[in-house]
Amino acid sequence: MLDDKHGRTFGFSEQPGAVCPAHAPKDHPKIPPARIGVLIANLGTPDNYDYWSMRRYLGEFLSDKRVIDYPSWKWQPLLQLIILTKRPFSSGAAYKSIWNEDKGESPLMTITKDQTAAIAAEMQQSFGDRVVVDFCMRYGNPSTKSKVQEMIDKGCQKILFFPLYPHYAGATSATANDQFFRALMEQPWQPAARTVAPYFDEPAYIDALAGSVERAYAAAEEKPELLVVSYHGMPQRYLMQGDPYHCQCQKTTRLLKERLGWDDSQIATTFQSVFGPEEWLRPYTVEEVARLAREEGKKRIAVIAPAFSADCIETLEEINEEIRESFEHAGGEQFTYIPCLNDEASHVAVLSDVIRNNLKGWIG
Structure with missing residues (x-):
């Protein structure tokens, strides 16, 4: 990884297959082979159901202007002094009742991982190693910023960002896209980017x-x-x-x-x-x-x-x-x-077809 003058890391990394560009000086950073990233985004999940994990997660979620658009001077005192004092307890109890204790994570995290793995297998079959598939969360971990960085480090010069919501809403699709574009704003070498439209009537x-x-x-x-x-x-x-x-x-x-x-x-x-x-x-x-x-x-x-x-x-x-x-x-x-469609084969097929349609013009 290289650091710029501000201490930020960026996408010339020690990736397999990275080479120095032709005709470049010997000290030029190695660049990984060009790939396309497919970054799936879901809402998010707390890291655990204890008070402080819930407070961090709810604080990020409920501070999003796309979710609660009241003026900060009016909303933040109420949020910080009252809501985030009490709500982490009740929300934590709700999460505890459904928590995947075997894997130490919420069901949303487990299912999203399974969906991503199934979609990645579909993309591997269609495009080989040219397409990298991963997921991020709008709130909590893994963050959008971290996953954008990982994709760029892997050589993704184009990224298809897929908010996993069938229907568009400002508080779901739009805020996920906002976070994606914020991550791109920090990149010295921005990849080309596309976002996926809602698929509610497919x-x-x-x-x-x-x-x-x-x-x-x-x-x-x-x-x-x-x-x-x-x-x-x-x-x-x-x-x-x-x-x-x-x-x-x-x-x-x-x-x-x-x-x-x-x-x-x-x-x-x-x-x-x-x-x-x-x-x-x-x-x-x-x-x-x-x-x-x-x-x-x-x-x-x-x-x-x-x-x-x-x-x-x-x-x-x-x-x-x-x-x-x-x-x-x-x-x-x-x-x-x-139940939701989750990682059912028919759902994975739908999502994979949406991705293939949105990759047209980028890859054959």
């Missing part, structure tokens, strides 16, 4: 979702009366400001309904994970499932969360525990949670 993605629904219904003791399609929520204000997330979610539900050959009485769209005093996108999942049981007499429902590419705290704890309890306390009897 036919293969809809097919994969439909397949997971069909398998879950076939395995259920009794067929659910209604499929609740629960998406992560956002303040209603963001929709009014032009964020397309709500519309993209509604389109996914419609395409899924059409693919399954259902009518409107068999499927419903809801939104979860409400935070703060503002009005968020409605109906709220936790309230709607209780209403369905109490007012409409629904005894059997299934819940799927298409906005998440991997099971995480919002699905494994919020849906499969909190929202399940809300339904059952209101009189519901059979609650079926349909």
